[in-house]
Amino acid sequence: MWGGGQPYLPKVHNNEKKKSMCSVMEVCHLRTGRWEQKPTTGNPPLGVNGYAASAIGREIFYFGGWCRHDDCYHNSLYSFNVDTFNWKELSPTTSHHGPMMKYHCDMIAIKVNGEDYLIVIGGYGPSFNNTPKQPGAQYSGSKTNEINFYKLSTGQWISPTVTGDRPPPIHNFTLTSINNSSAILFGGNTANGDSSNVYILNFIDTSVVSVLLV
Numbered sequence: 001m002w003g004g005g006q007p008y009l010p011k012v013h014n015n016e017k018k019k020s021m022c023s024v025m026e027v028c029h030l031r032t033g034r035w036e037q038k039p040t041t042g043n044p045p046l047g048v049n050g051y052a053a054s055a056i057g058r059e060i061f062y063f064g065g066w067c068r069h070d071d072c073y074h075n076s077l078y079s080f081n082v083d084t085f086n087w088k089e090l091s092p093t094t095s096h097h098g099p100m101m102k103y104h105c106d107m108i109a110i111k112v113n114g115e116d117y118l119i120v121i122g123g124y125g126p127s128f129n130n131t132p133k134q135p136g137a138q139y140s141g142s143k144t145n146e147i148n149f150y151k152l153s154t155g156q157w158i159s160p161t162v163t164g165d166r167p168p169p170i171h172n173f174t175l176t177s178i179n180n181s182s183a184i185l186f187g188g189n190t191a192n193g194d195s196s197n198v199y200i201l202n203f204i205d206t207s208v209v210s211v212l213l214v
């Protein structure tokens with residue numbers, strides 16, 4: 001377990017104290033139920049609040065998050081290796097490409113034709129000074145229904161084609177894998193308030209078919 005809002009964490013972009021406090025991983029040993037704080041190496045992500053995380057094998061991936069000061073949100077992607085405890089920045093925070101800088105989105109891992117992808121959906125972030133809008137996605141206030149694929153083998157952000165019942169701009173929902181190529185999206189906050197909708201998302205190559213179930 002990593003990051004989150006915590007007392008005395010400096011409300012700044014980056015400094016030695018923030019880096020020091022964020023360079024710790026909380027590890028729960030399932031057999032004994034004991035928690036242990038373990039040091040990490042490399043630079044941890046700056047988006048410590050409301051990031052999205054997903055694991056593939058021995059790597060945990062962290063996307064986005066709020067920086068804990070002003071309107072500073074991130075669209076960086078990091079990997080964390082659970083054997084070496086080392087952080088690696090795969091894609092930096094930038095206004096030039098990728099998903100918008102945001103938090104309260106969610107991310108899952110899928111495998112299509114033997115290739116690993118991370119998929120980032122929805123979220124909340126300021127629209128000024130952000131990435132170019134994704135064709136086909138909607139932006140309402142600070143919410144979005146962007147869907148971005150990140151291809152791990154090439155380090156590319158890919159915009160898929162989306163058909164079916166696409167969720168509206170949404171944040172604070174849950175996204176859970178069903179199998180290697182589909183997921184379930186539940187709840188969240190939209191322009192119409194809190195949602196209780198359930199969507200099934202099917203990933204086929206670099207396209208998404210979304211079905212509103214309930």
Ligand SMILES: [Zn+2]
Pocket residue numbers: 012013014046067069072073
């Ligand atoms: Zn910042």
